[in-house]
Amino acid sequence: MLFRDAFKTATRSLTQGKMRSILTMLGIVIGIASVIILMSIGQSAQNLILGQVQSIGSNLVIVIPGPPDNGKFSSPPSAQGIVITSLQTKDLDALSREPSVDSAAGLVSGQAEVVYENKNKTVTYQGVTENMFAVRNLFVKEGMILSKSDVDSANHVAVIGPDLATSLFGPSLSPINKTIRLKSVSFRIVGILEKGGIGAFGVDQGNLVVIPVTVAQKQMLGVSYLNTILVQANASYDINFAKSRITFALRQSHGITDPNKDDFNIRTQADVLSILGSITSILTLFLAAIASISLVVGGIGIMNIMLVAVTERTREIGLRKAVGATDSDILQQFLIESVLLTFAGGIIGIAIGAAVVGLVYFVISTFFSDLGWVFAFPISSVILGLGVSGVAGIAFGIYPARKAGKKNPIDALRYE
Numbered sequence: 449m450l451f452r453d454a455f456k457t458a459t460r461s462l463t464q465g466k467m468r469s470i471l472t473m474l475g476i477v478i479g480i481a482s483v484i485i486l487m488s489i490g491q492s493a494q495n496l497i498l499g500q501v502q503s504i505g506s507n508l509v510i511v512i513p514g515p516p517d518n519g520k521f522s523s524p525p526s527a528q529g530i531v532i533t534s535l536q537t538k539d540l541d542a543l544s545r546e547p548s549v550d551s552a553a554g555l556v557s558g559q560a561e562v563v564y565e566n567k568n569k570t571v572t573y574q575g576v577t578e579n580m581f582a583v584r585n586l587f588v589k590e591g592m593i594l595s596k597s598d599v600d601s602a603n604h605v606a607v608i609g610p611d612l613a614t615s616l617f618g619p620s621l622s623p624i625n626k627t628i629r630l631k632s633v634s635f636r637i638v639g640i641l642e643k644g645g646i647g648a649f650g651v652d653q654g655n656l657v658v659i660p661v662t663v664a665q666k667q668m669l670g671v672s673y674l675n676t677i678l679v680q681a682n683a684s685y686d687i688n689f690a691k692s693r694i695t696f697a698l699r700q701s702h703g704i705t706d707p708n709k710d711d712f713n714i715r716t717q718a719d720v721l722s723i724l725g726s727i728t729s730i731l732t733l734f735l736a737a738i739a740s741i742s743l744v745v746g747g748i749g750i751m752n753i754m755l756v757a758v759t760e761r762t763r764e765i766g767l768r769k770a771v772g773a774t775d776s777d778i779l780q781q782f783l784i785e786s787v788l789l790t791f792a793g794g795i796i797g798i799a800i801g802a803a804v805v806g807l808v809y810f811v812i813s814t815f816f817s818d819l820g821w822v823f824a825f826p827i828s829s830v831i832l833g834l835g836v837s838g839v840a841g842i843a844f845g846i847y848p849a850r851k852a853g854k855k856n857p858i859d860a861l862r863y864e
Contacts, residue, residue: 475746575664
């Protein structure tokens, strides 16, 4: 039998039982749609996270306390409850003298309740040096940033996030020059950050309070060290060369002569992007693998239905064999039916998945525009959907098709 004739016969059989065909495809449709949606959301989240890190500049170098981790990324010791005091304010002075460094900024952070009149909210606060705004590309939409005199004089001034400003003062009242209390310490608001949302380092910038590092160290935390140093490398230098010079400057500042005894860890933006990219890619694949379980369930459903179809059409199989159809002709017809079901289910699943992803993007971009969510519809998810649906059709259809092809024509014609 020609393939064209087998295809027409298989198509006719499927259209005669439309409802059964639709229900048979349902498992594949749901599975493919789930894979498309999860892979798209995973890719969008990856683009968002990497975009936030890239937004602070390609020449960023991050210095955290503690010995090097031999290429394995881990959270800072402070996040693990370990206090390491190796980074000091003097390190900023040492780095500022390095020609390959444009600017170096220090940071400490903590959490506290911010209060204005009868309103309060628990927020993250950061004590920074005045050049942190330039290093992290932070801008204000109203007021001004912290100045060097604010840091040197330990002035009680603050720059707050836009979401916090709305929560405490409402949409119409300007927070500038208003006084808030943070850990019972009063601060005068001098600026409002331009953007909210989650920043490059996982901090909610919309509810952030930025104060001079000197105030944060002495009055808020009672420490003299820094949690992190962010360095903006000179763009005219190779980033790896700048990293080596920063390492040298810090070793001199700490009196370290043995490289194996470094008490600081240096990461470039490329390192962070590589690590984050690997993590988010693994998570996306993990989500897709979970969604693929429904494909297996759908494939088993197709196999069951095809087995039932083989039993119901026993007399038809016997009649076709009696007039000259071979085992391979029967196998071909039923296998084509199985592949058509799964392939059609794959196409419908892709369409539904794309529609849901588009709807999610529309809702987020309309009502949650501050998140900066970027629409992503990876072509790989479409290729995966079509490939998996085709393979599922063959894998789960071949057993029923072989069973149909091996039926004895005489026994089949006698079947009631």
